[in-house]
Amino acid sequence: MTDGGPRIAIIGAGPSGTRAAETLVRHGHRPTVFDESPRSGGQSYRRQPHGFRRKAQAIYGFEARKAAAVHAAFDAILPMIDYRPDTLVWNIAGRTLFSGAPAEPYAERFDEIIIATGAMDRVLPIPGWTLPGVFSLGGAQVALKYQGCVVGERPLFVGTGPLLYLVAWQYLKAGVRPAAVVDTAPFRAKVKATVALGTSNPAAYCKGLWFYGALRRRGVSVYEGARPIRFIGGARLESMEIAHRGGQVTIDGDAAGFGFGLSSEAQLADLAGCRFAWNAAQRQQRPQRDADFIGAPGIRLIGDGAAILGADAAETAGELAGLLVAEAFGAGIDRARLATLRRRMRRFERFQDALATAFPVPASIAAEAPDDCVVCRCENVTAGEIRDAARRQDFRDVNHVKSATRLGMGPCQGRLCGSAAAEIAAAAAKIPPQSAGRLRSQPPIRPIVITP
Amino acid sequence: MKPAGGILRRIAERDRGRITLIVDGEPISAFEGDTVLSAILTVDAALRYSEFDGAPRAGFCLMGACQECRVGIDGHGLQRACMTAALDGMAVTRDRWRVADD
Numbered sequence: 289m290t291d292g293g294p295r296i297a298i299i300g301a302g303p304s305g306t307r308a309a310e311t312l313v314r315h316g317h318r319p320t321v322f323d324e325s326p327r328s329g330g331q332s333y334r335r336q337p338h339g340f341r342r343k344a345q346a347i348y349g350f351e352a353r354k355a356a357a358v359h360a361a362f363d364a365i366l367p368m369i370d371y372r373p374d375t376l377v378w379n380i381a382g383r384t385l386f387s388g389a390p391a392e393p394y395a396e397r398f399d400e401i402i403i404a405t406g407a408m409d410r411v412l413p414i415p416g417w418t419l420p421g422v423f424s425l426g427g428a429q430v431a432l433k434y435q436g437c438v439v440g441e442r443p444l445f446v447g448t449g450p451l452l453y454l455v456a457w458q459y460l461k462a463g464v465r466p467a468a469v470v471d472t473a474p475f476r477a478k479v480k481a482t483v484a485l486g487t488s489n490p491a492a493y494c495k496g497l498w499f500y501g502a503l504r505r506r507g508v509s510v511y512e513g514a515r516p517i518r519f520i521g522g523a524r525l526e527s528m529e530i531a532h533r534g535g536q537v538t539i540d541g542d543a544a545g546f547g548f549g550l551s552s553e554a555q556l557a558d559l560a561g562c563r564f565a566w567n568a569a570q571r572q573q574r575p576q577r578d579a580d581f582i583g584a585p586g587i588r589l590i591g592d593g594a595a596i597l598g599a600d601a602a603e604t605a606g607e608l609a610g611l612l613v614a615e616a617f618g619a620g621i622d623r624a625r626l627a628t629l630r631r632r633m634r635r636f637e638r639f640q641d642a643l644a645t646a647f648p649v650p651a652s653i654a655a656e657a658p659d660d661c662v663v664c665r666c667e668n669v670t671a672g673e674i675r676d677a678a679r680r681q682d683f684r685d686v687n688h689v690k691s692a693t694r695l696g697m698g699p700c701q702g703r704l705c706g707s708a709a710a711e712i713a714a715a716a717a718k719i720p721p722q723s724a725g726r727l728r729s730q731p732p733i734r735p736i737v738i739t740p
Numbered sequence: 741m742k743p744a745g746g747i748l749r750r751i752a753e754r755d756r757g758r759i760t761l762i763v764d765g766e767p768i769s770a771f772e773g774d775t776v777l778s779a780i781l782t783v784d785a786a787l788r789y790s791e792f793d794g795a796p797r798a799g800f801c802l803m804g805a806c807q808e809c810r811v812g813i814d815g816h817g818l819q820r821a822c823m824t825a826a827l828d829g830m831a832v833t834r835d836r837w838r839v840a841d842d
Contacts, residue, residue: 324804324823325823326825331803336753336773337773337825338773339756339772339773340753340756340773341753341755342752342753346752408801408803408805408806409801418790418795418797420747420785420786420796420797420798421747421785421798422800423799423800423801423802424800424801424802424806426801426802426803427799427800427801427802427803428802430802430803430822431748431778431802432751434775434802435748435753435773435774435775435778436750436751436752436753436754437748437749437750437751437778437782438748438749438751439747439748439749440747440749441749462751462752463751464751523785523786523796524747524785524796524798542747543747553805665797665800665806665808666807666808667792668790668791668792668793698807699807699810699818700805700806700807700808703805703806704800704801704805704806734804734805734807735807735810735818737816737818
């Protein structure tokens, strides 16, 4: 079926893209796999550069076995796929993908496209978050996993969500003592979610408890139910101020990992014509898909690029999507396996709902950001400017804020500021956050070189 | 500008080959396998200066999404330091947009 068979594209070679490709290969297809990174693995299972010697255990900890399996699965199918590493897909029109050599835009039409673009940190603006030394939580983790580097001597880990404790623990294990963990989620929120977390994914729940306990046992200061007020420094971060238990605390720290859960990289889904809807639990606009992951004709959305469910769910969704696509092109598939994978997906969804209860997104941090706080890092647009735009008569949604202020028009195209700006605009206009909409995606989704 | 010292610290993989990058005309020593971001931020605390207020910025997401680490590399502007492998002899410019006069 490889010659003259259907042309199938997979965008992203993380856990979901890898398993989708593997499953399609098993059913006789030869998918084209685009990946912006030089090596497969995605972000969770990002592989270190060639020539690095650390063992999987040292890099991925409890997830070492899974990471190694995902890498091995990809390596095993290399001769059976059309692999395009270091290749950004920067636009979709219908089922045509634009990618490749920037000097000569390269358009290719496919019969089926699986979008597996993953996620990045969800961030909320506080004063000083542009200071050198303040990184996203995922960024602090990438430094360690990918480069064998840590951020700072005494890093602060600030925000909320499972990644907060995971990264703090990974630093501790690497011999770097965090200055503090500052979690906006109160202890009682986690207690409330305990049963749901423990029953839907006992292994992940136990690991989370382990990270939390290890940090506490080793005497790392953990501030729960805290509110980050500002990062302080000149040429680089020196300390931060938080509100905790009715008082203000200043904590010294020369670097920070900062993040409030994850946000899907959904720009390609948007350009492909998928609908978006507000997800109240995660407080964000998410691309919509049916039970077979179809978001638009010929377009399937899998992994954290569609819904933040984590790496294990991404693997499950990848295999499931691979089976569904193979079946759509006429292959006989293992129905029992399909049913098992669907059941597993429902369990991951329950776990994610419980996580949203345990680590609620403190959106008021954005809504209440001081007027002079920079929200759009690229164009230096402040919370005050967003409020002014949102209070104008003709304000409709956050795209009007964009026209009025240049918010989201810089090179990151609103990835970092979009959802925070919607919260700020909605609060200023006194409308619910979902009514403030979302910034529309524009090609190219990331900057490309046009003239060599 | 007086270097502010590194923001990143190497804690592993130190037995790699050495390479030299030219950053704003000055040589810096780095390792094979470094990204341009790691090469610079292990010795200094800035990758660019805001076009608006000249304030230093030093990357953020390290996964190619936020574009906060954009630098000039071998004559091409807007290259992401976090996604670009450092190569021996590479010329990196950080002051292309610099507005502050210090």
